[in-house]
Structures are given as C-alpha cells and as structure tokens.
Amino acid sequence: MIEALQAIALIPVVAIVGIFISLLFKGIDRILAARMQARIGPPLSQPFIDVKKLFMKENIVPKNSVKWLFEIMPIVSLTASLVVLLYVPLFGFKPLLDGYGDLILVIYLFAIPSLAMVLGGFASSSRYATIGAQREMVTMLSYEFPLAISIIAIAWVISKTGTCIPAFSLGTIFTIPVWGLVGPIGFLGLVLLSLVMLFVMPGEIGTVPFDAPEAETEIGGGVLTEYSGRNLALFYISSSVKTIAFAALIVALIIPWNISNILLLGGTGAIVADALFFLAKLFIVVFVGSTFVRVAIARFRITQIVKIYWGYASLAALFGLLLIAIDLSWMV
C-alpha cells in the first residue's frame, strides 16, 4: 500500500524530469546535427525557448475540423508518452510501475502517440494532414513488425534462464543482461536484433529519413500542418519524450549494465554514478538512432519505407531470431 502511494507520488516527478531531460537531449541533438552539417546551431536551451514560445502563441483550431478530437489528441499523445516513462527502467532503477504492465503494454503504449497524431491529422480536415496521417499509419504498420520480432526474441532468451521468470517484465529484463545468456551464434543474432531496433528508432520517433508523415518540403508538416500554439507544443514535447522513452527501452533491452558495481560504489554515490551512466547510455542510443541517421541520409518515400521495414528490417530480425533459436536449441 505504502509502495503504491510512493509510486503515485513519484509519477509527477518522473513526468517533469522526463520532459526536462527530453528537451535537453533535443537541444544536444540539434547542436550535434548542426556541427555535423558545418553549422553553429541553436543554443542548448532552444527547445525550451520553442516550447515557451508555442505556449504563448494563439491556438488555432480549423473551422472544418472535428474540434474535440483535434483538441484532445495532443493531450492523449503526451499522456501516452509520459506513461511509457513509468514502465521503462530509468536511471538504473526498476520501472516505477513494475508489476503493473510489461513489454507488451509498452509496445502498445508506443503506438498511441502515433495513433493520436493520425487521428488529430484526420480530424484537422487538411489535405496535407490527411496524406500525412495515411503515411503515419503505413509507417507504423511497417516498423511494428520488426520491432515486435526483436523484442519478443529478447524476452524469449530471458525466459530460458528459469522456469517462472516473468520474461516480458522490464523489471526483470534490465537486471539480466541478455548477452551473457547465449552462445556465439545467438550473440550474432542479438547484434542483428539490436541493429534492427536502432534502425526502427527513427521511424518510431519520426525523424529523417523516415519522416515522410511530416515531410516539411513535401506536405508542409503533414499531420501537424494545422496544429499551432499549445497543441503543437504538446506534440513537440510528446515526440521528444517518446524519443527518450524509446531510447530508454533500447537501453534496458540491450545495454542494461550499471556502473556502480564495477566502480565498487555504494549508497548515494552508486545512485549518482548509475544515473549519470544511464544518461550516457541514453545519449549514445539517441545519437546513433536519431541524430547521426538524420544527418547522414535523405528522406525515403513512403513506398521505400514500407519496403525497408517490411522487407530488409523484418528479414534481418527474422534471421536474428533464427540464429537465437539455433543457439538456444543447442544449449538445451
């Protein structure tokens, strides 16, 4: 009972810290991207300034839109992104709501911000938004499959370690580094799956090269065309929170180690060291999965996105799964 109350009390803390860190990471991401493009880039605080400005701006709702749907979707999106944060391990702690939901729930929660954008786009009655929403749906359908394969494969490996382990629980997964549980073939499979997950990341968070749903130069912002002011700010925060939530999920799945036991720290020192180490891991994932990719590649067409995710990424994931299956049957 007391634990539950504690968890409830911590929820706003997680939300505020999550938003702060996600915007900070966005600032770092923008500076790094700028430096890679031989630009100076905005100050670190630019995302905060953007959000502040958007909140001060007028919130325009199109005349022909379905108003309640249009207005409610940014809130749904942000809520879902923040809820994900409660289910993934952060700063080396187990998830706040551990035991109330597992990986499967997390995958579904990740779909909600995208769905909210789709519904908001359709509700806004703009043609650009309609095209964007169609593309968002197609993108979502494309990346879910390789992502699901990867996650299930990792859970499967974990389930082999004991008979009654809740294999899909992130609280368990992040305490058992998956790499030690498999032989060399399985290791190769896991590398493949990790790469697939990193490759899904830009699609999941909608950055270049998988930003067809928002493609600024094609459909002028796509799903977000009609959004402005407060609603746009909510989507903005939601997408940056989703970025770090997804990165945190990848961290928990493939680089779950903590640093305190290596440095032989204890007490507060251990907590601080683990938290900083977590931020470093998070940064690496965001850098590889989002910043670097978006600087290095041009935007794909929607047909190419489907081909890449359904074709190449899914094949790679299935092949990884096959390698793990071979490895695991060997061990048994």
Place this chain on the structure above:
Amino acid sequence: MNSGKIIEKKYRERKPDKPVKKKRDRKSYSLSIGPIHPALKEPVRFDLKIEGEKVVNVDFELSQVHRGIEWAGTRRNPVQIIYLAERICGICNICHSACFCIAVENIAGIGVPARAHYIRTIYGELERMHSHILWAGVAAHELGFDSVMYYTWKVREKVMDVMEALAGNRITKGIMMIGGVRRDIKEKQVPMLKEALEYYKKGFGKLGDIFLKDPVIKSRTVDTGILSKQDGLALCAVGPTARASGIKKDVRQDAAYAAYSDLDVKAITPKNLLGEVKGDVFDRIVVRLLEVKQSVEIIEECLKQMPKGKIVYEEKIPKLLAELRSVEGDGIGRIEAPRGEVIHYVKLVGEESPFCWKVRAPTYNNLLPWGPMLMGEQVADVPIIAASTDPCMSCTNRAVVTDGNNEEVLDNEAMRRLSVEKTNALKRRVGR
C-alpha cells in the same frame, strides 16, 4: 468586319457555364501545393489530382509575383534599364542585363570590344557555376538531405567570394554596360580566380560522389520525373532540362554570343557521363554537375585567350544615351542563362526610353514540361521534380489581373480581346 469585333461579340454573348453535376469521384482528390509552401522557394500553385499517393492530373497557376518590371523599364532610359534588368532575377543577374545590352547593341549597331566579350563570358560562367551549385543544394533540401545542402552551399561560397572580389558585389554586380562591361579583370585578380577554379576542380569529385553515388539520392531520383525527348521538343523545353532529355540545345553552341564563338562549347547531355539518356531527375543532376565542370574549363580557356584592350564601346554615358536616342528599330538578345535560353526583345523609337521591352525567362518554357514529368509520380516526388527544372517564378510572371479585392480570371477569349485592344492602342500611339 474585323476579327476583333467578332471575338468581342462572342465574348459578350457567352453565357456563364451551367453548373454541371459531376459524378462524384471518390477515388481521387485534389491537393494544392502552393502558392506558399515549404517546398517552393517562390510562389506558384500546383493543383494536383491524387489517387492515394499517385499524381493523376497536374495543373498549375502562375502570376503570384508579378512586379511590372517591363512596364517600369519603358519609363527609364536604356542605361537605367540595365540595373532594372539585373533585378529580374537575383540569381541570373548577369544574363538578364547582358541579354538586354546585346539587344540594344543589335539595334544601334554598337561594336563590343573583344576583351569585353571575354569578361562577359567569364561572368556568365561564374554565374552558371553558382546557380547550378545553389540548385544542387536546393535539390538536396527537397529530398530531405539537409547535410548535403549545407555542404553544397559551403562549396558555393568560393564562387561568390570571387564575384565579390571581381565586381564588388555578390549578387547584383552592376557589371554590364551597353557596348561592353564596366570593370576590367585586372592582372592581379587573375591568380585568385585561378585558385578558385582549382578549388572547384578538386572539390568537384566530392560533390559528384555525393550526388551521383549516394544510394538514397539515387533511389529517389533515378526514373523519377521523366521527360522524354519528344515531349521536351514538343513543349519547347530549354536549358539543362532539355539537355537532360537528350536535346542538344544550347545558345552558346547554336548562336554563339560574346566570346563563345572563339571557344569550343558543346551542349552537354547525360550521354557524356552515363552513356544513355533517360530524362529523369538524376539526369538533370548529372547535366548540371557536368556544366559546372564545363564552366570551369571555359573560364580557364577565356583567361588564356583574353586579348588586351578597351572594355567598353563608349565610356561617357551621356554620349551613349544621346546616340541611343537617335536610334530606331528593334532587336533581340539571346543568352544561355543557367536555366536555359533568355530572350530580351527591345524596340527603340528614337525616344529617351524604349518603346517596348519584353523579357522571356527560361522558366517560362520549362513550365509545361512539368505536366509529363509529374504525371503518374508520387506526391513525395512532386517537390524534387518541380525543383528539377530550377524554376524561377518571379522572372516568369508577366501579368496579373486584379480588380480591387475581386479577383477576375480571364479566359482565352478575353485575353485575346484585351491584347487586340492594346495592339490597336499602340498602333495609334505610333501613328501607323
């Protein structure tokens, strides 16, 4: 009975079209891109019929940025017009002013000194280099590849620096004059120019690698926005757009002006590099990149061959203007601008300002090819295909019809009627 009246009568009698109830097409919908859209650098409105993501019909609407430059020109003297002509296009400021000068020189029979011809050629080629590199950056941006855009534009800075050092300005250089140029290229400026050319010779390989070998750029541009040779010929495409479809059309080769007759300039088609011509966006990239290389070679050749001597026919501008005031007749200037052929038509009637000045920018010809290019393509490819002709809207727009706040759209007949009226009025003014 004169035909104008019949048409006028017809126009008056025409009844408004009855609203026909169309069967509602549920499969396709229309999407308008522009006049203001992130993909468009200048206003133009595309009205696309879309089925899913496929474009099934294309229409576009111009005339959002008419500035009345020709009208303003007929109220200025020819020397003043040179500077006005520069402002037709921020990028092609050399070719518009040079084209106007050539037209006037043709009328007045003014001989341009040989050195001035070479200087004009050098500026024209510098302009082509900067324009094509600028375009390459825009194309990368349309593909969502901003890193390449920044890199390309960084490369472009060198040519801008050269132009600033030579002419004193990056964009509107004010270098052309009727009968020559205003500033010489001095001996001490030549090393800097040569160094810049070396920079491009070296840097060209990297730029070429990015655009010609990057798999994503290739997958987005190959077989996209194809303009066949037949369509290109039928729709009078010009410049790199035409050459990319295998049409060997280049004013520098076909009707050499300035110093081009001394140089061996051949129209570049994708065949030079790829061995075949498809007429897609990729081919247009290839042609432009090859032309940057060609421009470097032309400038080098010019520096070698450039003779010494006068740079302008008449240094005293009042004297020149007095001479032009006594001239009657009309003339045409043709120049190969970075985007294609520019034509200026000028008519002088022995007055201070020209009686008529008509500009035809290359984009005007390259608009109609958008139709066959865009048909059947995906919405995602519309921006890059539209950008692949390197459109320049404000150079192209010639007319806008407004009546206070009520926009009046004229159909063909009405346009014809208006132009007949205008011609008659002009005839009366000239007294013919």
